[in-house]
Amino acid sequence: MSIVDALRQPELLRNLGKRLSEISPKSCMTIMEVCGTHTMAIHRSGLRSLLPEQIRLLSGPGCPVCVTPTSYLDTAMAMVRQHDVVPVTFGDMMRVPGSEGSLTTLRTEGKAVEVVYSPLAAITLAKQEPDKQFVFLSVGFETTTPTIAATLHQAVKENVTNFSLLCANKILPPALELLVSNPDLRVDGFLMPGHVSLVLGTAPYQSVALEHKRACVIAGFEPADIMLSLLMLVEQFNSNQPRVDIQYRRTVRAEGNAKARALIDNTFKVSDTEWRGFGIIPASGQVLQDKFAAYDASHRFPVDIPPTVEPAGCRCGEILSGLITPPDCPLYAKACTPENPIGACMVSSEGTCAACYKYSRS
């Protein structure tokens, strides 16, 4: 049997749920999953129904699309309209709202927008049409950033000059630090992101465990991975020994992927950057190093954009910080739905509100 099948067996999951109920503390324990892919995995597999009442799951800011600020979309769209560039993007950015419309709106204006699975495809596109300028919308956390770094190096090596990056890459640990430092946020433990941790290893989370005393488990994405991780979190909590454990050992090494990190370090530099809903978080973004300035779309295609308009009543920021849940937002499921999303949490395929809407409404 494949490992993926084994980790999805309903009988095993139910038994893990029973075990979780047996060892769960009597008092409420709140666990935050940081990664958008975990949010979706938890909802999709119906794991919530297996959890004892006292375990509360909260979603955090780990969806890179959800935390991309409106101004980034406005800038990208202005570049297309003012400089006639072709934006190349991951699919989940297509419907994220800017101040007016989204990338999808550009297609209704007859503009080309290319959706890709791999950033390497942007190079292929650029080579196929040398008369056009292709701007890759560089969005993601540490899982994706090395792939974009590798793509840029390939562009340089092959002298593909009609290619550039509009960078909004982010670093996750500073956002985690901000969350745990917020006295309004009551979180006892974290399901840490499996694939970001593949790159980073355990080191960046040590302060969350050792200084801020929260349980941390690096979790895989199959239902049984998540259930096992919840068991490990409860064990840490019960023994009052917060630390960083790895549940996802078949993929994550404690030292992470040094090669991927070296590629990031050789391409990007750390910057202060805006997160939707959080404002500017110091040292939380990645911008191109000066030696790659020629590939920076914001230099190549300067634009003037009017001040950003955030939608009235949108509470994505508080949702991303785990301070409220989707039903607490006045727009949720009324004005803001997957068909007509107002905020990024609803439009992203891994957004907290999209997940809640799709899987929790009866």
Place this chain on the structure above:
Amino acid sequence: MCLGVPMKVVEILPEDRARVTAGDVDIVVSTQLVEDVTTDDYVLVHAGFAMEVLNMEEAAETLKLLHELADASYGSETKPEEANNNVDC
């Protein structure tokens, strides 16, 4: 966005690439982010890149732990031959 998929390496290709398969999917990915990858290895694939070589011993350990925990108190319909060391993805 971070959904990575385990895939099996069927061929190493020049210039840091490999052909990988899972189910009906057969694609070429970049291997420049991993060290020492060979055919029959499983790799975690994301956005056209192999991100890590999967540790199959750890995979077997995870399955073993899963069965121990699930079987311990409740008995289980899991048959013993399913909890084996022959792990593939």
